[in-house]
Amino acid sequence: DGGITQSPKYLFRKEGQNVTLSCEQNLNHDAMYWYRQDPGQGLRLIYYSQIVNDFQKGDIAEGYSVSREKKESFPLTVTSAQKNPTAFYLCASSGRTGSFAYQPQHFGDGTRLSIL
Amino acid sequence: GENVEQHPSTLSVQEGDSAVIKCTYSDSASNYFPWYKQELGKGPQLIIDIRSNVGEKKDQRIAVTLNKTAKHFSLHITETQPEDSAVYFCAASRGSNFGNEKLTFGTGTRLTIIP
Numbered sequence: 001d002g003g004i005t006q007s008p009k010y011l012f013r014k015e016g017q018n019v020t021l022s023c024e025q026n027l028n029h030d031a032m033y034w035y036r037q038d039p040g041q042g043l044r045l046i047y048y049s050q051i052v053n054d055f056q057k058g059d060i061a062e063g064y065s066v067s068r069e070k071k072e073s074f075p076l077t078v079t080s081a082q083k084n085p086t087a088f089y090l091c092a093s094s095g096r097t098g099s100f101a102y103q104p105q106h107f108g109d110g111t112r113l114s115i116l
Numbered sequence: 117g118e119n120v121e122q123h124p125s126t127l128s129v130q131e132g133d134s135a136v137i138k139c140t141y142s143d144s145a146s147n148y149f150p151w152y153k154q155e156l157g158k159g160p161q162l163i164i165d166i167r168s169n170v171g172e173k174k175d176q177r178i179a180v181t182l183n184k185t186a187k188h189f190s191l192h193i194t195e196t197q198p199e200d201s202a203v204y205f206c207a208a209s210r211g212s213n214f215g216n217e218k219l220t221f222g223t224g225t226r227l228t229i230i231p
Contacts, residue, residue: 004159042120042205042221043160058218059117090159104150105219107159 003027004108006091011113013078013085021076021111023091032074033092033105036060043090049074078113088112118143120208122222130230135196137225139206140188146208149189150219151180154203163204164191193227201229 004025013019025032031050035043045058049068063082068074074093078085089112092105119142129135141149147168152160166173166180166189173180177196182189193200206222 006159040125040223042122042223043219044221045218048218092159104162104165106162107152109157109159 004091004093004106006089006108006111008111009109011111012116013113014116016080018077018079019113021078021089021091021113023074023076023108025072025074025091025093025108027093027095027106028071029093029106030071030096031094031103032068033094034058034064034066034074034076035090035092037088037090037110046076046089085113086115118146118208118218118220120206120220120222122206122225124225125223126226126228128228128230129196131196131198133196135191135193135200135227135229137191137204137206137227138188139190139208139222140186141208141220142187143208143210144187145210148209149180149182150207151191152205152207154205154224156202160205196229198229198231201227203227 007022033048034046037043044060046064047058047066049055052071055066055068065077088110090110091108094103094105122139150165151163153163154160164175164178164180166182177194179192203224203226205224207219209219
């Protein structure tokens with residue numbers, strides 16, 4: 001089945017550690033996104049990538065880093081500089097057409113990160 | 117940047133009744149408006165979307181209306197069923213030749229269907 005796979009589902013981090021969240025898609029989508037979701041808030045954009053080897057900061061990029069070495073993969077690293085990393089992290093992807101069109105973003109089932 | 121406000125934050129309706137969730141947006145250049153349903157522990161799932169060149173779109177029991185002049189759009193669910201219970205998010209973005217890019221989300225509505 002085509003889709004977006006996020007792993008692990010639950011992740012625990014010690015103070016001062018970096019952790020990396022995995023996101024893989026087999027939808028052949030060009031664009032990939034990372035969002036953070038906190039209770040009672042909407043999704044906030046951390047980073048996004050429209051093409052391999054290129055990515056842009058979203059609204060809350062501080063304390064996070066990404067890479068896009070392969071079309072199907074967009075890992076997110078939560079660094080020790082992120083002071084409040086406990087949240088639900090969602091990865092999404094969207095396709096691309098040659099005409100002026102609207103391609104929905106499809107989401108994975110998220111990774112819940114907690115601090116020990 | 118874009119700002120999307122969503123109301124109400126919680127909504128309870130009797131099974132079989134209709135539910136309406138409303139969103140307003142601030143960027144007049146926004147032209148794509150999706151709605152997502154999120155169940156507990158899952159990622160959001162797209163349920164319907166609308167472009168700015170139409171005023172209404174329906175898909176079975178779900179409909180979305182858009183008022184560009186007032187900059188608001190609404191989700192309507194008719195004949196509600198227990199499986200409609202979830203958190204619903206609206207979003208807005210500017211479309212482009214690439215496709216919709218930065219989505220700005222509302223803060224969500226927790227819909228509970230009372231049997």
